Amino acid sequence: MKIAFYGSSLLSSYWNGAATYYRGLLKNLAALGHAITFFEPDAYDRQSHRDIDPPDWARVVVYPATPEGVRRVLAEADAADVAVKASGVGVFDDELLAGVASAVRPLRIYWDVDAPATLADMRGASDHPLRRALPAFDLVLTYGGGDPVTRGYHGFGARACAPVYNALDPETHFRVAPDPRFACDLAFLGNRLPDREERVARFFFAPAARLREKSFLLGGAGWDDRAAPANVRKLGHVFTRDHNALNSSALAVLNIARDSMASNGFSPATRVFEAAGADACLITDAWDGVELFLTPGEEILVARDGADVATILAHLTPAGARRIGEAAGARIRAEHTYARRAAQVDALLRQAFDARRERLSA
Structure with missing residues (x-):
């Protein structure tokens, strides 16, 4: 599948604790045959604090943090099989949310890397943008949170929700000599x-x-x-x-x-x-x-x-x-490796496609 992923940053962990989570999951999804494009804004000085060069397992598009830059990358969503809006991009989050929610062709996924805080915000704001957009999403994935988070998202009307926990990429994190x-x-x-x-x-x-x-x-x-x-x-x-x-x-x-x-x-x-x-x-x-x-x-x-x-x-x-x-x-x-987590996500994507086909044919 072609996956368009709109997140904070794949290349930099500067003020971006989710970077290694994205890297571990997406690298292993690519190993399963998925084609990944990661869209990240040029914001918060992250590009001058890169941890990695663009990897060979993903196409990375760094776009200007401007309304035109956002419009340009959102135009690519309908060329994908799966479009993912991650929480906490940091700039133009509402516009990215609306853009992915309105994409016609792809499976639409909201991936929450701070689900307990997001749910608390939604409970306190009846006009929260995600509350309005959630019916358009086929699947919600979360950084963790277990049953409390799953119940919370189902309570707001999510079609499906599953936690995808952090994990280890043994190729990047391992014991070395003390420094x-x-x-x-x-x-x-x-x-x-x-x-x-x-x-x-x-x-x-x-x-x-x-x-x-x-x-x-x-x-x-x-x-x-x-x-x-x-x-x-x-x-x-x-x-x-x-x-x-x-x-x-x-x-x-x-x-x-x-x-x-x-x-x-x-x-x-x-x-x-x-x-x-x-x-x-x-x-x-x-x-x-x-x-x-x-x-x-x-x-x-x-x-x-x-x-x-x-x-x-x-x-x-x-x-x-x-x-x-x-x-x-x-x-x-x-x-608890990212290879296992990627296999879980792969299965969830296929289940979500099946559920959408059944919904559309009903």
Whole structure:
């Protein structure tokens, strides 16, 4: 199938945490025979912070972030078999939504990479653009969210909805030799966002203040002017080419969910799978559904608050960290790869085509 995908960016992870999710899924969909065209706007300085060159498994169209640029790329939707509008493009989202919803020929898909927040927004706004457009879409796919998100979308009238979780691409994320640049006791990688900052304060900065003898590493954009304990070293934006080294060099790697993801549950971040792919010892904040992906206490360590993080880190040994990290890596490589996710999406696309044919012939 020819798939036209309208998203934030495939080439850059700068202020774009979904980049590796898109890459893993679309690369493996291409391996199944699908022809991918990814349309991304020239916005937020992402093109000057590219992590990868245009890959051989997708055609990438970078368009001007202007009304004319949007019209030009939307004109290509009807040449595709499948047209996908992803959430959070960042510019002209409403116009892209309306354009994909009005495409005549392709299967129309809305792919939500922040479904709990989107559903909360829709509940609070009867005139939300997605509420108006949703009847035109054949299928909703989500970054995660489990049954709560599926029920939420069905409640708004979605024809079909399925979570497609983050996963591991073992060809891009794996263990490497430790790098002195990233040596630390605890590393956290995440951009500074309004719906994450308070949780970062509790789960990262507070343990750092409590464990002055431990070293903490903070990666991600936007943290430069945030006050931090002296034992926290800030890296700024970390290119994806350095993720393996960071995950392989820390004693432990911390995952902190955004507010909406934590309250909904069933939403493991991309970083969980990337770190597990490097056999890193993961500490995560508590959220419903973690056991579906990794077993607490054996393959991942779960913290209810910053005090738990501090206690775990104070007692964690290199041998214990290695044992947990290797168990996590083995589980993720066996059960949670993008090859498996792509096979799931391929089956969902075929089911959606069958459902549309039945609907049109009725």
